[in-house]
Amino acid sequence: MRLHHNIMKIGLVLMTLTMLICIVFSYSIKLNYPVFLRYCIETEAVSNQADSYNRLVMELQYITNSNDNRLVNQVVFKEAPEIYFRASETLPGNNSLGFFIKTTTNRQLGISMGRYSLRTIYVYQDSYFREDWKGEKELNTAVLYFSDGSTRNVDLGRIILYSETNEEGVLAPETTTSSSDFSSSTSYRVEDNVRLLNFSSPLLGNAPDFMYFKIDNINFTDISGMEYEKGNGLRITSKFNNSQASSYHYDVYDIRPKLNYKIEDGATKYIRVYNIRWQRSIYDFKNTLNYLKERGAI
């Protein structure tokens, strides 16, 4: 029995030590506050009364401890306190509690990633502007209201809320393709002779190095002066080279630049380009640890 006794003793020490090390580790990686991803996005606002009511205008994601069961239920942007946004962590129709689901405290919130969980806040714009509003508003800091009554100021990066009227142009969209690797291409048919001016977006300066954005294989910064004749095709392509981005580059990009051009009569027109979107799928615990370290949260 001596051998058994020794195995018991060694096993006991090993298991206790492992448990203590794991407890210390899990406390050391515990987040003191939720960490929001940084955004560099443009999104269209609900601009007037006639526009659809209660529309999803953005999705914000944050990383928190897996046992954090608070929910965000309101978002107020410091730069636009007059606009009322409604926030919810569940999509409509997705929050029913069945009979066999245990108590709400045990409900799994968000996507589980090791000790953390990735939550999504769906932000709806409930109110409309009293008068039709056209233009751009930059939102940076949000005040988040949690279900336990606490609030938190969060720097979300740059979110551009815009509203515009769709004016008739001479570039008619023909085909659009976009792929899950965040590459996309849009073809336009030129209906009148045009001279391209530039791409304008407040966010183009914040675009990551691994973004490639071209018109007919010409880089977007060098398009000024390019001319197209009536009947020509114009192809805009965007691509994000995922391999150049670090595996924990969790910033979200959704840039919607305006392509400004001049038509023959000298008038300046623009068309907005969509689908320049990049967001790394977040599921890996190790990458998340690196990301949180980089953000200084742990």
Added chain:
Amino acid sequence: MYSGYRQIFWGLFLCTFHINIGLIQVIPAFIGWLIVAGGLYTLYDAYAYTSFRKAHYTVIAIAGISLFGFIADFLGKRYEILTYMPILIAIVEFLFIYYLLEGSIQYFLDAGEEAVAAGIKSNLQIYMLVFIFSNILGCIALTIFDQTLLFIYMCLAFILILWLMRIVSRLKKIHQEPLITMQESEINDK
């Protein structure tokens, strides 16, 4: 002997398979552990081996931890430390299994059943090694919350408890009649 092992067997069964009606857990795990403790007390009462007494106390400790977890869960508290409750219970359970089988080995040796004792000995050795491995793996899995590791840990934990139930069930069936008297066991234990 028979009734003691029978109680331990059914106690372990109730700890493993919870009966839930809707949201309510009819028999929480700590009740199962109290039944196991009762079985161990019966064994100690009949044969007075110190191993059975030690096993009895460890199982009472498990029941206490389990009751604490049950109350915390009922009140909806999600303490960080509760994540490690299964590991803590498993460490104490490890002691219980050791003392239970040590007591049983002693009993069969005293009864002159060397073959049975040797069988339990070899079982105990492998069992302890697998148990240690499973528990360390479980601890790491709970820390990094890796779904694959957690699944392997849960499978191993399930196999281990079934294995233990099989050992107890066999011990129960070996001798339904006592092989030695209490006086003999007391003398041997001293």
